[in-house]
Amino acid sequence: MRPVYLDNNATTRVDPAVVAEMLPFFTEQFGNASSMHAFGAQVGGALKTARRRLQDLLGAEFDHEIVYTSGGTESDNMAILSALETQGARNEVITSTVEHPAVLALCDWLERHRGVTVHRIPVDAKGRLDVEAYRKALGPKTAIVSIMWANNETGTVFPVERLAEMAHEAGALFHTDAVQAVGKLPIDLKSTEIDMLSLSGHKLHGPKGIGALYVRKGVRLRPMIRGGHQERGRRAGTENAPAIIGLGKAAELARLHMADEQTRVKALRDRLEQGLLQRIGNSFVTGDVENRLPNTANVAFEFIEGEAILLLLNRAGIAASSGSACTSGSLEPSHVLRAMKVPYTAAHGAIRFSFSRENGDADVDRVLDAMPAIIADLRSLSPFWKDKRPGAATDAAFNPTYA
Amino acid sequence: MWEYSEKVQEYFYNPKNAGVMENASGIGDVGAISCGDALRLMIRVDPATDTITDAKFQTFGCGSAIASSSALTELIIGKTIDQALELSNQDIADFLGGLPPEKMHCSVMGYEALRAAVANYRGEAWEDDHEEGALICKCFGVDEGMIERAVRMNGLTTLEQVTHFTKAGGSCATCIEGIEEVLAKTNAAMVVEGLLDASEAFDPNEAVRPVRRPKAGKSPLAVTLEPLTKPKLTNLQKIRLIEEAIEGLRPFLRQDGGDCELIDVEGDRVMVKLSGACVGCQMASVTVNGVQERLIEKLGQPLRVIPV
Structure with a gap:
């Protein structure tokens, strides 16, 4: 593959x-x-x-x-x-x-x-x-x-x-x-x-x-x-x-390739972003969508952790990155997302997809195919998720002792 | 990318015992979403035998957190509560074929979730002993308060001592600047309070001290002239050399409340028994590696040290 x-x-x-x-x-x-x-x-x-x-x-x-x-x-x-x-x-x-x-x-x-x-x-x-x-x-x-x-x-x-x-x-x-x-x-x-x-x-x-x-x-x-x-x-x-x-x-x-970056690459990014938001609930784009690089999409998936997403993506042959704490060995999530006051529940699950002129439509399709199942699997493991919706986290049933 | 063992990957990709348990006998919730790690452990206990008959988990966290949680459930099912409580976080890590040092806290989370679930089953309150203050060493979860206390109680004045007493800085070493700052600050306060002599205190600006090494007896170039293959040692010679090397290491292990004993030698496999504080210590694998390095140095041939 x-x-x-x-x-x-x-x-x-x-x-x-x-x-x-x-x-x-x-x-x-x-x-x-x-x-x-x-x-x-x-x-x-x-x-x-x-x-x-x-x-x-x-x-x-x-x-x-x-x-x-x-x-x-x-x-x-x-x-x-x-x-x-x-x-x-x-x-x-x-x-x-x-x-x-x-x-x-x-x-x-x-x-x-x-x-x-x-x-x-x-x-x-x-x-x-x-x-x-x-x-x-x-x-x-x-x-x-x-x-x-x-x-x-x-x-x-x-x-x-x-x-x-x-x-x-x-x-x-x-x-x-x-x-x-x-x-x-x-x-x-x-x-x-x-x-x-x-x-x-x-x-x-x-x-x-x-x-x-x-x-x-x-x-x-x-x-x-x-x-x-x-x-x-x-x-x-x-x-x-x-x-x-x-x-x-x-x-x-x-x-x-500047014109290509501004048009074709940007369109790839937009199709990926829209496709992910349509297919996966409790997710949103971070950053200033009106004013940003044509190649970058940063999407936060709530109630799951970024490193786990990246490992499963990697198994599907897809390389992306996250501002997640666990990928860097520290406990705090990305300082950028924290500065934007993105809640912890989402900041830990933010994934960055960054394109270049070497990417094509097939790449977008592959991610759109793989991502919904990955997110669903991890959410089924999450104590903050219950019956296909944010569960314990919002009804306060899951209130762990800090350890 | 982390170097996860195959077992960690297996337990992450296909976790066992994931999900919700209805009517659990005990539930332990630990972690915090702000830290990127949270775990709910659910256990079913047979009250007649006090045996854990089933366990389930839900985890928000990275690959090794999910694998550690699953490993924990596998380890405790079928054990009595007392047997289960004997497990250490190192047992979870060992079960998974080891964890990267920066990820050891995932196994600690499992260890604590078990205690929380048992307390919940027994109707006791469970309080974790997590310290407050800025986290300095992320690998071992050592915060400022812990370092300060260790420095004060034991009169520590060097970075190495702090690492020996708290493990802080013992893995990736990126926090060394932070440890030095806490050490300097605490020592300075101790001097003011009359608890420490100023000349003893850690001073980051101190001039470099000369380290006198024994002079080489002959030209360093002569070393290459030595035969490359050393004569083969007899088993007895080998055992004597190993005993000597372990004897040399013993004071360092005892300093940390641990010990190491030679059990057997088979070819290039050296079986040792770690005891005292070494048992269940997060650093045990580091210690074993240290012993191995020393033995290889002393015997001049490759061998493996295996804790039994």
């Missing part, structure tokens, strides 16, 4: 054209771009092309606004740590409650150990940012705002262009973690006020271990990793040439 891969927000398959583009740079063209000889020069030229391709995808004004890193997490760390150094006496960071741990865990640490004040802007039940709270948090002490472009769990898109303008009115830098947005949404950075943007190669059919931080020309940057002169001294260490070249190809392909 052909596996159905619907976990593209976790990672994507490297496009075969990307692999083909990378291969020579492991073997014949192995040179170090910094070397004076021909081996180095060949690689240097290829890196230049790769940088231009990524520049095109981002709509950046200059190709040297791109600093290659090891991925989204490094880019996020670099942006925030740099701003705290370059912004003088400003020592406050504004972020949101639904960021990726790459931002949230760093902010927690800065707050605990570096005396940084962190404002975490809340979201409403649909996952939309509280813009009024954001306006109030901005001030003369704000060093940097770091707010994601699109949420990895629900796909909800934040109005980052407007948020960046508001940050500048307060004299603060604006960074966005756009790991999920790049390649899925049209982006034109030169027409925005965004100062810094993080992206990751493996989310857009590129290789893992490569990412970039876009840094607008004129924005001062303090390197996090010091050493050689690579990336104009902003990120030392020999360039990961094959990966940078692969990311360049992936960026080119993403641009070519």
Whole structure:
């Protein structure tokens, strides 16, 4: 049975054209771009092309606004740590409650150990940012705002262009973690006020271990990793040439497929979502359905737990993911769904299906066929479910002692 | 993805004794939906013999929670209540061929559900002894209050000691920063209260201490010149070496209230008996692995340590 891969927000398959583009740079063209000889020069030229391709995808004004890193997490760390150094006496960071741990865990640490004040802007039940709270948090002490472009769990898109303008009115830098947005949404950075943007190669059919931080020309940057002169001294260490070249190809392909992502992939997602809601009761879509990534569906199935759903889906050859606590070894469900005040009864059973251009109609059919029985089986095991309806949980018969 | 044993998968995909029991003799409800785990255990007891004749469960939870619940029902059916109460959560885990350390709490939930159901049958109130406070070690369910108490009662001053006393940090180790914070805070408070000398207290900013290792007698390069195959040991030599190794480990086991005794050696299989606090300890399999590693190191040949 052909596996159905619907976990593209976790990672994507490297496009075969990307692999083909990378291969020579492991073997014949192995040179170090910094070397004076021909081996180095060949690689240097290829890196230049790769940088231009990524520049095109981002709509950046200059190709040297791109600093290659090891991925989204490094880019996020670099942006925030740099701003705290370059912004003088400003020592406050504004972020949101639904960021990726790459931002949230760093902010927690800065707050605990570096005396940084962190404002975490809340979201409403649909996952939309509280813009009024954001306006109030901005001030003369704000060093940097770091707010994601699109949420990895629900796909909800934040109005980052407007948020960046508001940050500048307060004299603060604006960074966005756009790991999920790049390649899925049209982006034109030169027409925005965004100062810094993080992206990751493996989310857009590129290789893992490569990412970039876009840094607008004129924005001062303090390197996090010091050493050689690579990336104009902003990120030392020999360039990961094959990966940078692969990311360049992936960026080119993403641009070519942008229309497909916005139309065909979106239609697949919508058909899956509607089909699931029609077939399965006590389920609902989480996030801002009006304003989200075209590829992401996050559906909460009440009174059952996500890991159990994923295991049964996996047995049916379907790969998806959940914000469930049990898949991560912690006891709390997804911080994103909790921030949206999704009740515990549903947050534990939220499943994310994330599409890519490699998915087709057959994938949707497979999930629609398999899912109703999986949910019904697990609900029949649940003490919160009785006679095909929410049972014990609502009539308070099941009221366990905490253990 | 978790590494679930085949037995866990079998009991998750085809759980036995799932469902509702009408007119159960005792019902035990444990867990909480906020934690993603909840279990209702229903038992039928023959009052004449005090034997559990049937058991059913309903579980809201992950794969291993469902498998643990089902395993529990299989283990208790046919046992008297007293026999059933002798089961530990480790027995549930063992029945399933082991659980990932982060999932041991699923077996603990089964253990507690049984106690709750028996209390309900006997008409007693059942109160769990769960501690309040922030959960620090998610693998073993150790919270801040528990660590603080262990540190205070035993005058602990190092991370290793805290792990030995509470198990916190003994598995995935992602909570080590959190444990260090609680340890530093508690030690600092103890110093202020005059319970601990300041020089003893845990200080996360302390400079690195040199660790003196015995100097190698010859060039490290010479090691590769040694014959790769060691002469075969006689059974007697082997047993002596194993005894010596266990003797060396014993103080550490005793420190935790446990012990280990050599029973027999058959080829590469070394049978040992764990006793004292080791019995039913969540960490027993870790201990066995530790003993095995030490023996392999000492004998220079592969062998398996099997608890009997």
